[in-house]
Amino acid sequence: MIINPVTFIIMNLSMFINRYCYFCLLVWVCISCQSVSKDITEELSQKPRLFPDYTDIVIPYNIAPLNFKVVGRPERVEAVLRFSDESWVLTGEEKIIFPEKKWKQWLEKAKGGRISVTLKAEWDGKTYQYAPFDWEVSIAPIDPVLVYRKIEPGYTTTNTMSINQRNLTNFNDEVLIDNMKSETGCINCHSFCQNDPDQMLFHSRQKNPGTYFIRHGEIEKVDTQAGEMSQAAGYPFWHPSGNYIAFSVSQTRQIFYEGKTPIEVFDLGSDVIVYDLKDKKSYTIPELFADSLHNNYPVFTPDGETLIYCGGKAVQVPEYKSDLKLSLCAIRFDADKMEFGETVDTLVSASRINKSMLHPRVSPCGRFLLYTEVEYGSFSNYHKSSDLALYDLKNKTHRTLDEINSEDVDSFHSWSSVGGWVVFSSRRNDGYYTYPWFTQINDAGKASKPFLLPQEDPDFYIYCLTSYNVPELVKGKVSIDPYNLRKTVMEAPVIKSKYKIQNDRI
Incomplete structure (x- = not known):
């Protein structure tokens, strides 16, 4: 058999390359497995x-x-x-x-x-x-999935953003909702009913606006603005029954400065409502909805019997923004009768500690209320004074969680459904990007040293140019049909909600 010279050269070259690659692989393995010298200097x-x-x-x-x-x-x-x-x-x-x-x-x-x-x-x-x-x-696990908004740290345009889910047991990270592919605008305020991946909502602003409710595979598009509401609702929190959602109705603005705090975000006004998913109707009372008051960030207790929110007197902003300081307030709520209590209780007074309190979240056991303290205002994202604090609903005591706070912004947080685990947002890495940190709060209200979300490559955060916004822990993987979502966004009629202020306390 006669071999063509060109074929002969190619065969030998191929053999040489294979052997050379194998040799390089052996060298790499030997080097990478080489131990540090046993002789300790x-x-x-x-x-x-x-x-x-x-x-x-x-x-x-x-x-x-x-x-x-x-x-x-x-x-x-x-x-x-x-x-x-x-x-x-x-x-x-x-x-x-x-x-x-x-x-x-x-x-x-x-x-x-x-x-x-x-x-x-x-x-x-x-x-x-x-x-x-x-x-x-x-011995306590953490809810295995972290849902967050992946967003560039910009202030004026939505650009590209997405709502992602990260598997905390490994390094898998996938897009749930992409604002470009789903034809939505600024997507925000994702929220889950008691960490349930099958009951979720999110907002879309500007492009194809609306609140999208995703429950057990069904998607519904609702315009929550009705009656005296200045705009659509935001900052949602689900009632444990899954039948109601508490919202803020806020007129949010932002201004820019030179210096240490280049941006200030504030609300011209803010009120609280409770939305009935069955009747498509929002309910409120004068104590929660009035021009003279500034009420924000409502949440329900795990038993569903109390509505906790941040409230105070309204001030003219931005002129007197530093005078806006919100207290932790609570009012009874009867879900069966859709009825609010007649008395507002103040849990922690802003005037007493000279700070504004935001983002209350109650632990699943109902014992602890985790919240954010800030020097003033209703937004903590750009305030280095922002710290996490804890209110003991049993002993009626509160304290700043010095063991987990940093010199930079420590802000939004959520509880795992089990184990006392908490995820919170912090800019402590570099002062610019927000990343998720984890801590465990024990039965005595003591928080463990926080740790940063693990990544496959420890250098990940050096090259990451997006923030992890609004971290929420959920019990399992969230499944959203992208085709069904896009079809709802583009074609489904918008459900118009109704509104009732209970002046007569029905």
Whole structure:
């Protein structure tokens, strides 16, 4: 058999390339598996500087791997994990990346215990061993899905934005609603009924406006503006029955400045209503809806019997915006009769602590009310004074959660349906982008050291140019048919809601 010279050359070249690639692969494997020198130059008393900072934290047993890197660009790093009589050694250039399967096995075994992590790092041929740190693995899981709005940190245009869902047990992140593909405008205010992925709503502003209710696969488009309402409703919160939703009716504006606070967001006015999903009708009372009052951010308690909101006297804004300070207020609510109580109780007085309180959220057990404290106003997003605080509904006490607050904005938050886990928004990374952080609040109201949402690559947040806005925890994956959604947006008639103010207290 005679082989064509060209064919002969190609065959030999192919063989050479295959062998060369195999050799390079072997070299890479050998280098990547190379351990840090066993000869320790110095044992350090301090703990390592990691990014993200995952030292000495409490974690749910179903969280994704806590991949991290050692700050300072070491040549090699080695992490030794120990639990019970087992150990696990991992190495890398400057990052420690955990295989998902083995990570899950380890956390499952370590539930209710502590994993000790000892780190060694090599610089200029010298090996340093740091003091060990611990991961306390809680027996309580966290709701496995985080739903958030992915948005550029701009102020004047909607551009492209989406509502995404991230699986917290791994690194899967997918788009739920894309404002370009779904033909919606500024999509916002996504909300779930008691962390239920099958009962959801979101708003679309500007383009194809409306409130979209998605319940068990059915999609409904509603115009919530009716009667004396200045505009459509926002800032929703579901009643535990799934039959009612509390809304704010806010005239939101923004202005720009030079200096430390380049933007100020404020409401010209704000009122509170409760929307009946069956009757397509909004109800309110003079205590919740009046020009002389500023009421915002309503939520229901888990038993559905109390409506909590942020309220105070209305002031002229933006001229006197620093005088707007809202208290935590509560009023009884009878869902069967669609009836409000006659007395408004003040839980925490703004005048007493000289701050404005926003974003109240009650724990699923009904014990704790988590909220945001800010120097003034009804928006905390751009105020570095914004901190998280906790009100004990049983003992009637409140305090600022100094153990989890930062020097930058700490703001919007939501509870997991189980385990005392909380996700909250913070700009503490760089002061510009908002990312989700997690903490566990125990039975005594003490919050654990917060940790940043894990990513497959620890450098993710260096290159990420979008914020994670309005983080909400849900019990499972959200399923939305994109074709059905787009068809509803483009073709379905808008349901016009009705309105009633109960002056006679029916």
